[in-house]
Amino acid sequence: DGGITQSPKYLFRKEGQNVTLSCEQNLNHDAMYWYRQDPGQGLRLIYYSQIVNDFQKGDIAEGYSVSREKKESFPLTVTSAQKNPTAFYLCASSIKGQGQSGANVLTFGAGSRLTVL
């Protein structure tokens, strides 16, 4: 079955450590996204990528980094510079397009819950 796989599902981090969240998709989607979810705040966009080797900052990119070396993969690194990293992180993907075809539906992974100890 096609879909998005996020790992790990749960992750604990000590202060000062970098951690990397994995996101892999087999949907042949061009675009991939990372969102952060906090209670009562909805989803906020961290980074997104339309094509391999290119990505753009979202609304809350500070303290995070990404790479897009393969179409299928879009890992997110939460660095020690992120002051409040405890959250639920969601990866998503979609087809790429402009106009009405650009009103693309996001397919989400099951999420990764990061807790800072």
Next chain:
Amino acid sequence: AQSVAQPEDQVNVAEGNPLTVKCTYSVSGNPYLFWYVQYPNRGLQFLLKYITGDNLVKGSYGFEAEFNKSQTSFHLKKPSALVSDSALYFCAVRDTTADSWGKLQFGAGTQVVVTP
């Protein structure tokens, strides 16, 4: 700039009764509007979207939404709620201008509780 407001943190409804989840939006151009649902500790699932055309959009699991341009609203509705509809619902908007590509703005979410 684009924004979405979901004025209710929680909606309580008895099984079999109509369900409405409210959403209002603000965009500089024309909107693309979406509804997603999230079950506990899971990712979001797409329910329906408005692009253009008929203001009443039908989606998955018996849900529908009505686009109202004058009121800048896109309320989600279901004629008869089920206990299994209990979940967190998100409204989202994207401006149709080219530089907004990829920037879907989500509301804070509305928790729906359907009681037997």
